[in-house]
Amino acid sequence: xxxxxxxxxxxxxxxxxxxxxxxxxxxxxxxxxxxxxxxxxxxxxxxxxxxxxxxxxxxxxxxxxxxxxxxxxxxxxxxxxxxxxxxxxxxxxxxxxxxxxxxxxxxxxxxxx
Amino acid sequence: xxxxxxxxxxxxxxxxxxxxxxxxxxxxxxxxxxxxxxxxxxxxxxxxxxxxxxxxxxxxxxxxxxxxxxxxxxxxxxxxxxxxxxxxxxxxxxxxxxxxxxxxxxxxxx
Numbered sequence: 001x002x003x004x005x006x007x008x009x010x011x012x013x014x015x016x017x018x019x020x021x022x023x024x025x026x027x028x029x030x031x032x033x034x035x036x037x038x039x040x041x042x043x044x045x046x047x048x049x050x051x052x053x054x055x056x057x058x059x060x061x062x063x064x065x066x067x068x069x070x071x072x073x074x075x076x077x078x079x080x081x082x083x084x085x086x087x088x089x090x091x092x093x094x095x096x097x098x099x100x101x102x103x104x105x106x107x108x109x110x111x112x113x
Numbered sequence: 114x115x116x117x118x119x120x121x122x123x124x125x126x127x128x129x130x131x132x133x134x135x136x137x138x139x140x141x142x143x144x145x146x147x148x149x150x151x152x153x154x155x156x157x158x159x160x161x162x163x164x165x166x167x168x169x170x171x172x173x174x175x176x177x178x179x180x181x182x183x184x185x186x187x188x189x190x191x192x193x194x195x196x197x198x199x200x201x202x203x204x205x206x207x208x209x210x211x212x213x214x215x216x217x218x219x220x221x222x223x
Contacts (some may be wrong), residue, residue, distance in 0.1 A: 004156075006126060031209065033209075033210065035213075037209075041215075042213050042214065042215050042216075043157065043200065043202075043213040044213070045211060045212070045213075046208040048210055050209070055209050056208060056209045056210055058181035058210070074161070091156050093156075098209065099144055099145055099146050099157045099164075099204075100162070101145075101162050102147075102159075102211060104149075104156035104157045104158070104159075105153075105156050106154075106155050106156045107156050108157070
């Protein structure tokens with residue numbers, strides 16, 4: 001069964017450094033998402049992406065964050081200057097249609113030192 | 114503001130002891146309610162979608178139901194492998210994103 005894959009599984013970065021999290025969504029999906037989950041807390045929406053542009057973003061997704069679909073298969077989340085509070089599990093999700101379930105990857109654990 | 118709450122926060126069951134998990138939601142026009150299972154260190158795994166009040170879905174020992182204000186996930190004769198955190202999420206008509214509840218951590222003891 002096709003699945004969403006995310007790399008790396010764990011990223012350790014110094015505060016203030018840039019980090020790029022990578023995702024390969026399911027191949028025939030058209031809608032792409034990033035969520036984060038701080039340890040012990042809810043899964044929180046960051047951004048949705050459709051037709052090569054951001055369709056929706058949350059208050060968390062400020063100017064430090066950006067997303068890109070650089071080719072036909074990858075979907076990336078960049079954090080320009082990381083802060084301690086960016087430490088979390090980051091999940092990528094995708095779906096074929098806008099009313100169908102989102103399918104999630106297993107996440108990247110981001111640790112900011 | 115769309116909100117999702119789940120109860121109980123944690124639930125311990127003996128193998129074979131049936132129970133229900135609750136998801137209560139407030140959303141301006143429900144487009145869909147989604148149940149997921151999350152194992153430690155993993156991403157949410159899709160279980161069910163419910164679109165309208167009165168709808169029910171079943172899969173093995175799990176059955177999900179939906180009313181206008183809440184959804185229930187019924188677990189019949191659970192096994193230890195059903196131990197996980199169960200997440201409920203809603204999508205409103207006007208938006209793309211999911212709003213997740215905090216989850217119910219289920220432990221099934223042999």
